Amino acid sequence: MKRSSLFILSLLIILLSCHQGSYKEGERLYSAYCSNCHMDDGTGLAAINPPLLNADFLNADPLSLPCIIRYGIKGKIMVNGIEYDQAMVGYPKLSDAQINNLTNYIYQKFNYHHQDFSFKEIQDRLNQCQ
Amino acid sequence: MLKQSVYSLLVFCFLMTIFYGCQQKDNAPLPILGRETIVGKDTIPHKIPPFNFISQDSVVITNKTLSDHIYIADFFFTNCPSICPKVMKQMLRLHDAYQSKPTVKLVSHTLDPKRDSVAVLKRYANNLGVDQNKWLFLTGEKDELLDMADDYFVVAYEDEDAPGGFDHSGKIILVDKQGHVRAFCEGTDPKDVDDFFLDVDKLLAEYEEK
Numbered sequence: 001m002k003r004s005s006l007f008i009l010s011l012l013i014i015l016l017s018c019h020q021g022s023y024k025e026g027e028r029l030y031s032a033y034c035s036n037c038h039m040d041d042g043t044g045l046a047a048i049n050p051p052l053l054n055a056d057f058l059n060a061d062p063l064s065l066p067c068i069i070r071y072g073i074k075g076k077i078m079v080n081g082i083e084y085d086q087a088m089v090g091y092p093k094l095s096d097a098q099i100n101n102l103t104n105y106i107y108q109k110f111n112y113h114h115q116d117f118s119f120k121e122i123q124d125r126l127n128q129c130q
Numbered sequence: 131m132l133k134q135s136v137y138s139l140l141v142f143c144f145l146m147t148i149f150y151g152c153q154q155k156d157n158a159p160l161p162i163l164g165r166e167t168i169v170g171k172d173t174i175p176h177k178i179p180p181f182n183f184i185s186q187d188s189v190v191i192t193n194k195t196l197s198d199h200i201y202i203a204d205f206f207f208t209n210c211p212s213i214c215p216k217v218m219k220q221m222l223r224l225h226d227a228y229q230s231k232p233t234v235k236l237v238s239h240t241l242d243p244k245r246d247s248v249a250v251l252k253r254y255a256n257n258l259g260v261d262q263n264k265w266l267f268l269t270g271e272k273d274e275l276l277d278m279a280d281d282y283f284v285v286a287y288e289d290e291d292a293p294g295g296f297d298h299s300g301k302i303i304l305v306d307k308q309g310h311v312r313a314f315c316e317g318t319d320p321k322d323v324d325d326f327f328l329d330v331d332k333l334l335a336e337y338e339e340k
Contacts, residue, residue: 045215047257
């Protein structure tokens with residue numbers, strides 16, 4: 001009886017720390033790939049690099065982010081009333097799992113009220129990028 | 131009772147010395163940075179050498195253009211995927227803070243004149259949304275721009291393995307009306323830039339007192 005409780009407890013601890021790990025991994029990826037242009041606080045740079053913090057562009061279509069991370073984005077876009085026309089490079093070497101972690105980190109960090117996207121949701125979306 | 135008073139007095143004097151001493155340190159003028167050259171009997175401090183660049187408005191900019199200003203300089207390029215946006219964010223802070231001080235100008239030099247033409251710099255400056263009489267974005271001959279970085283004590287060189295093709299530091303430099311480098315900070319560190327504001331204020335005060 002005692003042994004099985006201990007086992008369950010260990011399992012819980014491992015599972016909990018794994019969940020914590022996805023934001024930590026997302027944070028690490030954000031720092032390595034995104035913060036140089038979008039800043040640590042997600043505020044971007046004037047009309048050169050758009051903000052991620054409370055960006056209406058992302059709110060309108062939250063699942064647009066994975067494809068942007070992988071393939072970048074070109075052409076004019078409007079974010080919070082400001083026009084941006086500077087191409088963003090993509091990061092095709094990031095895996096589906098890494099993009100999953102990065103997407104969820106960005107949404108939880110910059111005030112979006114979405115539940116984390118599952119790996120399958122992100123993977124399905126990435127398979128449909130144009 | 132007497133012992134206690136003497137003790138309190140000593141502590142008070144000690145604190146006043148430190149307080150006064152710190153004040154004096156704050157009042158010391160900004161040094162002139164860089165190696166001096168000795169020519170005969172004269173010691174000549176380091177100075178920004180004569181330069182000739184073009185601004186985003188196609189205006190030729192030389193030392194003479196800036197001779198009646200103190201200016202804040204940095205080196206960047208528009209395709210920079212690494213430190214430049216963060217440094218620009220800090221330069222923006224400085225631009226905004228000194229908007230009401232026409233003596234203060236900002237000068238951003240490109241390291242990549244091949245891609246950063248006058249038109250590209252103009253677009254960049256427009257998108258940054260700044261007062262372009264106050265903030266000049268300069269392009270010109272590549273060798274001259276890279277050599278100039280040296281004179282500003284900014285490490286900058288072409289490196290095809292570096293992100294964007296150039297390796298450079300994010301230093302922000304303060305230059306006085308005589309072309310002397312008086313202070314610098316690390317543009318990627320907002321706290322270092324906080325201290326830099328004090329240096330700019332000090333240099334401004336130096337000219338206002340005269």
